[in-house]
Amino acid sequence: MTHADEQPTEVETQASPPPGSEDSPPEAGRWHETLRSITTGNAMVAFLSVLLAVLVGSIMILATDEEVRSAAGYITARPGDFFSAAREAITGAYGALFRGSIYNTRAEDFQTGIRPLTETLKFAAPLITAGLGVGLAFRAGLFNIGGRGQMLLAGGAAGWVGTQVDLPFPLHLVVAVAAGMLAGALWAGLAGLLKARTGAHEVIVTIMLNYVGFYLVFYALSTQGILQAPGSINPKSLPMDDSAVLPKLAGDRYNLHLGFLLALVAVVVVWWLLSRSSLGYRFRAVGVNPHAARTAGIDVGRTYVIVMLIAGSLVGLAGANQVLGTVTSGVTVDLDAGIGFDAITVALLGRSRPFGILAAGLLFGAFKAGGFSMQASEGIPVDIVLVIQSLIVLFIAAPPLVRAVFRLPAKEAK
Incomplete structure (x- = not known):
């Protein structure tokens, strides 16, 4: 057998097994369509609206934190101080939110630690x-x-x-x-x-x-x-x-x-x-x-x-x-x-x-x-939580804005 005989012909290269045969590959567009339906769905937009609101809220937390603002005054000389203060402010704020709404990791026992979750359910x-x-x-x-x-x-x-x-x-x-x-x-x-x-x-x-x-x-x-x-x-x-x-x-x-x-x-x-x-x-x-x-x-x-x-x-x-x-x-x-x-x-x-x-x-x-815990333990105004809630409404009311920020595909008209 010659070397030429071993090479597949152009027709064989372009041909594909008939649909339904055992050798046919999975549908190429199946996962693409599934991913597209997820990224263009209402649930994804709602989730990303919450995420975007939290990100904007983080910026506001930084703007209201005294240590962050102080470190920003000499950021060009010691940028590490600014980023360290920013990290402490954000992790402290959302850590307090978690401890005040889900589980208090600083509690002495489980019964006390789970109390924030019961408060969340009561408010909900x-x-x-x-x-x-x-x-x-x-x-x-x-x-x-x-x-x-x-x-x-x-x-x-x-x-x-x-x-x-x-x-x-x-x-x-x-x-x-x-x-x-x-x-x-x-x-x-x-x-x-x-x-x-x-x-x-x-x-x-x-x-x-x-x-x-x-x-x-x-x-x-x-x-x-x-x-x-x-x-x-x-x-x-x-x-x-x-x-x-x-x-x-x-x-x-x-x-x-x-x-x-x-x-x-x-x-x-x-x-x-x-x-x-x-x-x-x-x-x-x-x-x-x-x-x-x-x-x-x-x-x-x-x-x-x-x-x-x-x-x-x-x-x-x-x-x-x-x-x-x-x-x-x-x-x-x-x-x-x-x-x-x-x-x-x-x-x-x-x-x-x-x-x-x-x-x-x-x-x-x-x-x-959790908003009260943020205010009590970290000194963050409880109004920040209200701002986050308002931003969620804003982003949900403008799905094209959310899709543009995260570069999601536009939702197809039915």
């Missing part, structure tokens, strides 16, 4: 339920910006039952939670009804209802015989009866209570509603295209009312959680603690998906729990 519970209420409305094409008013009305109703009604445990607790959810549902349902009957924009209506709800609760807390504690001149109610307080899950040593389990149940219920029920299908159809949904025979106005009722009940559960769990000393006008607006961020970060909202709620719960 109302964020998750309120986020579900906002996210569910988003899926139906509605912007529920009235979380604060719905939480206040729900907290006032749950607090009234918790202080004025005499029932045994656990019936008292069930009635108080149900009263809070009903109040939140009716308050949000009012916006849905106005949207369905008059076409009033739900953003304007829910924002205005926030003010109305605030002053209604303030009036109730300032009036004897409604919610104000007897003999008090402050807008505050009596403490909740013991039979109406959410029981603690891990004993009196921790603040984690039943509200977190209720939040997990709400996640599963909303997932089933959206993914497995005909009602959820109508919600999603109206959210994608209300005109096409109406043509298909779906009563869009009725759908708006129903979705806002359910969304309001979920936000109302967050309000009841605040009064019956976290704020056991009584109802106040600041019981919402900014959760009504934080829920919008949680819903956006979770892409209005129940399990995405669960993850986002846990993340923001960790921010809330």
